[in-house]
Amino acid sequence: MKIYLVHFLAVLFVVLLTSDLYSQNYLGLNDGYAAILSERGQSYDAWSMSMGNAYSTFGNSYTATLFNPATLATAEKLTLTTSVGLNLYRNTTNYLSTETSSLKTQTNLSQFGLVYPIKSDSSGRTFALSLGYNQSKDFNRIVEFTGYNSNGSFVNDLVVDGKNIARNLLLSYPYYDPNSGQYFEDRTILNSNLQQSGSLITDGGLYNWSAGASYEFAYNVFFGVSANYTIGTLQSNREIRETDINDVYSLATTTIPDSNLTAGFDSYYLNDVVDWSYNGWDGRFGLLYKFFDFIRLGGSVKLPTTFVISEDHYFSGQSTFSTGYTKTLDNPVISSEYKITSPFEFTAAASVNLWFITAAAEASYTDYTQMRFSGDIDPTITAAINKQILTKYTQVFNLRAGAEFRLPFTGLSARAGFMYNPSPLANTPTEYDRKIFNAGLGISSGEGDFEFNVTYSRSWWVEPGEYFGPNVPPVDQAIRIDNVMTSFTVRF
Secondary structure, three states: OOOHHHHHOOOOOOOOOOOOOOOOOHHHOOOOOOHHHOOOOOOHHHHHOOOOOOOOOOOOOOOOHHHHHHHHHHOOOOOOEEEEEEEEEEEEEEEEEEEEEEEEEEEEEEEEEEEEEEEEEEEEEEEEEEEEEEEEEEEEEEEEEEEOOOOOHHHHHHHHHHHHHHOOOOEEEEEEEOOOOOOOEOOOOOOEEEEEEEEEEEEEEEEHHEEEEEEEEOOOEEEEEEEEEEEEEEEEEEEEEEEEOOOOOOOOOOOOOOOOOOOOOEEEEEEEEEEEEEEEEEEEEEEEEEEEEOOOEEEEEOOOOEEEEEEEEEEEEEEOOOOOOOOEEEEOEEEEEEEOOOEEEEEEEEEEEEEEEEEEEEEEEEEEHHHHEEOOHHHHHHHHHHHHHHHHOEEEEEEEEEEEEEEOOOOEEEEEEEEEEOOOOOOOHHHEEEEEEEEEEEEOOHHHHHEEEEEEEEEEEEEEEEOOEEEEEEEEEEEEEEEEEEEEEOOO
């Protein structure tokens, strides 16, 4: 059975199309990884995050390059920003009435960048440039589960879909029709009463190098464009294990008929290690209209990105028996390369600035059925994956809103925001939708030349359960991510 990525564990894109279950991976598509690349990131800087990332009408830092480059020309000074973030990823699984909690943390440099405004003519209209780096996504994840299964085994699924794996580990054997002598099916005695456990650990992220330009081509009307080069890695390590803790399969039984070496099954494990590296280019253009400087209306369009993905897949396993015999499976590394094209993203936004209060809201539309898979791959597999995209994914509106209150004469600000990101998977309950609450504080000098911001963010949702086979219940997951980010901004 193939690895399931943390964020989209429930989606099996394609019926396994190869005779050997682990011969080809294409995890980027098979389990919904394409949507991870296509979704908008969450981590930018502390100011934007505390406003719920409702940032498409603001241009007070390099972050504007990634939302709406038209707003860059509203900057009045050379602006430098750097941000550092801390992620705490919690996952609580429920498997066979047994809860398992996992925690994984990571600190990272989230962003550094600059905005350089230039007064372009005697009218005072501004031209601005931006350049910088941003980590928009953190793939630092962990899933762990354990439980005693009296009614099923992972081997049941391996026998159906991956005969080579079960046979090579001496967990199953071929059965031949006694009358015709022809192969009938693979069989196994490992059907129930096993302690089951597993884990999935991922690391990596999505990193952007971006440049933008903006011009006030009419009074209070701004147009901007940006180019974005995305690189990234993702390392996935998945293990499943079954153990006969109650000695159900004693020395009186063998997993292979007439093979005393396989008497007294003890345990086995399977381990997948997959490394991805990817890169791609995209662009964004946007508009901004300032109405009397207290109402702003903006919009942007993000162009599709074609990610080139290089994948290395390594698989191993081992089974042990009470006789002291051990069988090891050690497959060679399999490398492949393919492409995933993300869909368009359309965003509309508005903000109001009255005295000491600023409020903003925006919505983004993305049609995930427009994702495409391509590459020098079997055309049958390519066609099957792209067909499944049309049925497994849907269109979504992501909603973001936030507000800021500035305490008069102090340079202190308090902010709060909320993001609602519906699941890109079709026909899923609302529990699968991501909810993100944000709150933050800021302090700045009287002229705003020095600014320090800090924000706290909490995300929560439920993951579709990981599926191991017809007689094995899914692993339900309740996920929570806590994020703390700090940003320091200097204006010259």
